Amino acid sequence: MHIELPEKRYYGIGEIAKAFDVNASLIRFWDKEFDILKPKKNAKGNRMFTPEDIKNLQLIYHLVKERGFTLEGAKTHLKEGQKKTLDKFEIIRKLETIRTQLTNIKNQL
Numbered sequence: 539m540h541i542e543l544p545e546k547r548y549y550g551i552g553e554i555a556k557a558f559d560v561n562a563s564l565i566r567f568w569d570k571e572f573d574i575l576k577p578k579k580n581a582k583g584n585r586m587f588t589p590e591d592i593k594n595l596q597l598i599y600h601l602v603k604e605r606g607f608t609l610e611g612a613k614t615h616l617k618e619g620q621k622k623t624l625d626k627f628e629i630i631r632k633l634e635t636i637r638t639q640l641t642n643i644k645n646q647l
Contacts, residue, residue, distance in 0.1 A: 541596055548578065548586035558599060568598055571609055574616060597627050 541557045543549060555562040569575045569585060574594045577585040587595070601612040 541592065543592065545589075548588060549592065551585050551587070554587055554592070554595065558595065560599075565595070568595065572598055572613065572616070574598075593628075596631070600627060 543553065543557050551562045551565050555565050558565070566585070569577060572594070575587075575591055575598075577587045577591055580586055597616070598612060601607040601615060602609065607615060
């Protein structure tokens with residue numbers, strides 16, 4: 539899953555939920571469950587997610603929704619090999635972007 543969000547310092551939970559095509563309640567739930575998510579809260583108490591949080595949400599989404607991990611399994615996977623997992627995830631995402639670009643170029647020929 540490739541997430542399209544404009545580059546900003548902070549993202550509201552509504553725009554994140556829309557980008558991931560999930561309910562905001564799921565994002566709030568994951569925020570409570572996963573220590574790697576550290577959104578700031580504004581004066582109203584609304585969560586404001588950083589680009590780093592977005593990367594971690596993509597990783598959580600990948601593990602839970604795409605690979606079928608349980609929440610506990612995803613937590614364990616992240617704790618045991620967070621850097622290694624994140625590196626592999628980044629490589630996969632970059633390769634998917636390159637594939638999409640190459641397909642677009644091929645279609646334009």
